[in-house]
Amino acid sequence: MSAQIPEASRMRGLMLVAGREIRVRGLAKSNIISLIITVVIVGALAALPTILGAFSGGDEDEKIGLAGTAAPAMEAQLNALGGYDVTMYDTADEAEAAVKDGDVDAAVADGTLYSEESVDNALQTQLDAAWQAATIQTNLAAAGLSDAEIAAALTAKPLETVSLSEGETDPATNYFTGLVISIIMFMMLMTPVQYIAMGVVEEKSSRIVEILLTSLKPWQLLGGKVIGLGVISLVNLVAMVGVGLGVSAATGVLGDLPPGTASAAISTIGWWLIALVLFGTLAGGVGSLVSRQEEAGSVLTPLIMSLTLSYVGAIFLLNAPTSTFAEVLSIVPPFSAIAMPTRMAVTEVPAWEIALAIGLLVVAAAGALALGAQLYKRSVLYTGSRLKLTEALRRAD
Secondary structure, three states: OOOHHHHHHHHHHHHHHHHHHHHHHHOOHHHHHHHHHHHHHHHHHHHHHHHHHHHHHOOOOEEEEEEOOOHHHHHHHHHHHOOEEEEEOOOHHHHHHHHHHOOOOEEEEOOEEEEOOOOOHHHHHHHHHHHHHHHHHHHHHHOOOOHHHHHHHHOOOOOOOOOOOOOOOOHHHHHHHHHHHHHHHHHHHHHHHHHHHHHHHHHHHOOHHHHHOOOOOHHHHHHHHHHHHHHHHHHHHHHHHHHHHHHHHHOOOHHHOOOOHHHHHHHHHHHHHHHHHHHHHHHHHHHOOOOOHHHHHHHHHHHHHHHHHHHHHHHHHOOOOOOHHHHHHOOOOOOHHHHHHHHHHHOOOOHHHHHHHHHHHHHHHHHHHHHHHHHHHHHOOOOOOOOOHHHHHHOOO
16 A cells, blocks of 8 residues: 555646646637637638538529420429429410510520520530420320329439449548648647747746755656646647537538548547657757757757658658658658658558557657656756756766
C-alpha cells in the first residue's frame, strides 16, 4: 500500500500541471475567440455546397404549355419528373400564343417545341424525352393495349452497374482529403509546440519555475505542460471536426463524403498524438536552454524547420504518392508524422510500410521524450546566456 501512495502523488502532480495549462491557455480569451472563428469558418465551408445549390437551383418551376393528342401523357411524364408547372391548351395555336405572351416559358404541341428564345440543352433534352415517351404511350393506347399492358411495355429493367475499379475513389477527392489532413496536422502541431516552448521560457524568466520545483519534479512540469496543451489542441480539433460533420449531416452533404473519411480522421488523430509527444517534449527541452523570450526563436528553429519540411514534403507527395521519395519520407521520422497519413489518404499504402512508420515514429518519440526531459531537468534552473545543447547535457542533474 505504501508503494502506491508515492505513485498516486506523482500522477496527481502531473495532472495538476496539466489542469493549470488547460485553465490558463485553454480558457484564455484569445484561444476561445480563435476557436469560435475557426468553428464558424468550418461550418460555413461545410454549408457552402448547400448555399451555392440554393442560389443556383432555387428558381421557380419551368412553365410549360402542352397541346395535342399526346398532351395528357406528356403531362404525366413531366409531373413525374418534377420541377414543371404545366398548363394544358386546346390547340397548338393557343399554346404558341401563350409563349408569345409570356404565360409559359415553352410549349410542346403535336411534335413542335415553341419558345421565345432558344431553350437550354438540359430543358430541351428533358422535354424531348418526355415527348417521345408520351408519344409511345399514346400510340400503344391507340393500338388497343390496356393500361397494364402499356405499363409493362414501357417498363425496362434498370442497367446493372459493375464498377471495374471498385473501392477506388475520385483522385480529386483523395487529393483534397490528403491536403486537408496535411494542413490540419501541420497547424495542430505547430501551435502547441510554440506554446510549450514559450511557456517554459516564460516560467523560467519570471522565476516561477523555481517555486514550482519545490513541490514538483521537472518531469511533472514538462509532462503536464505537454498533456495540457495537447488536450486543448485535441478539443479544438474535435470541435472543428464535429461542427463540420454536423453541418454536413444537417444539410445532407454528409452522404457525399468519401467512405473512408471517418477512418482517415481517426488515423490522423493517432499520428498526431505520437507526433505531439515527439515535438512537444523537444520543444520544452530546447525552450529551457534560454532565459529570455527573445531567444526562444533561435532554439525553436530546428523544430519549426523540421515541421515545415514535413508539411512541404507531404504537399509534394500528393502529386507523386508512389515515388521513392514519397515512400522514404512517409517512413522516416519525424517527417512520417505528417507524410504518412497524407499519403494514406491519396493512395493505398502497404501494411508493412504503415507498421514500420508507426514503429519508427514511436521509437523516435520515446527518444525525444528522454532527450527533452533531460534537457529540461538540467537547464530549467539555469539563468544567464543561452546554453548550448552539449553544455546542457554535460551539466549535473
